[in-house]
Amino acid sequence: xxxxxxxxxxxxxxxxxxxxxxxxxxxxxxxxxxxxxxxxxxxxxxxxxxxxxxxxxxxxxxxxxxxxxxxxxxxxxxxxxxxxxxxxxxxxxxxxxxxxxxxxxxxxxxxxxxxxxxxxxxxxxxxxxxxxxxxxxxxxxxxxxxxxxxxxxxxxxxxxxxxxxxxxxxxxxxxxxxxxxxxxxxxxxxxxxxxxxx
Ligand code: IMP
Numbered sequence: 001x002x003x004x005x006x007x008x009x010x011x012x013x014x015x016x017x018x019x020x021x022x023x024x025x026x027x028x029x030x031x032x033x034x035x036x037x038x039x040x041x042x043x044x045x046x047x048x049x050x051x052x053x054x055x056x057x058x059x060x061x062x063x064x065x066x067x068x069x070x071x072x073x074x075x076x077x078x079x080x081x082x083x084x085x086x087x088x089x090x091x092x093x094x095x096x097x098x099x100x101x102x103x104x105x106x107x108x109x110x111x112x113x114x115x116x117x118x119x120x121x122x123x124x125x126x127x128x129x130x131x132x133x134x135x136x137x138x139x140x141x142x143x144x145x146x147x148x149x150x151x152x153x154x155x156x157x158x159x160x161x162x163x164x165x166x167x168x169x170x171x172x173x174x175x176x177x178x179x180x181x182x183x184x185x186x187x188x189x190x191x192x193x194x195x196x197x198x
Pocket of ligand 1: 079168
């Protein structure tokens with residue numbers, strides 16, 4: 001396990017975000033900060049079950065990580081669902097990005113006029129005793145005709161959120177935090193934590 005300095009597993013108020021994607025961690029941190037909720041990075045591998053349901057994937061990984069590390073953890077699973085490709089790459093987004101990449105996805109969309117797509121983030125909060133809570137966020141938009149912008153990660157250079165003309169990669173952090181699926185899911189988590197006073 002890598003990541004920030006460890007604290008005792010008995011520190012029940014610390015929320016550990018299990019991810020190896022530092023962009024996701026920074027986005028989550030920026031969203032939770034205004035609510036006064038602090039998270040910490042647990043830079044550890046997580047188990048990813050074969051499923052087309054992002055919520056199930058996140059929940060399984062969170063419950064397993066909570067037991068393994070004996071602490072309350074957050075796991076997020078996300079993906080890009082393209083309408084003209086019947087929802088592909090969806091749960092396989094990470095693999096598709098690592099293999100054919102942004103340019104490969106644009107090639108699959110060559111001459112395609114139907115360019116609607118959405119990003120979804122499913123978030124699971126799990127305790128070592130086995131309880132869990134899920135939150136999700138979705139942002140609708142379109143796939144651009146070419147890659148634009150150099151901020152963010154993954155498919156940010158080709159996703160234009162509805163109501164905008166810029167890709168996530170052109171818009172930068174404030175823009176992303178305003179519209180993104182991840183920000184929506186983490187805001188739901190924040191409101192739930194405040195409501196339940198955990
Ligand atoms: P996973 O949640 O680690 O399985 O990875 C999800 C994959 O979906 C990432 O590797 C990206 O390729 C893509 N993805 C998810 N969220 C975003 C986002 O906010 N911007 C760009 N790409 C994303």
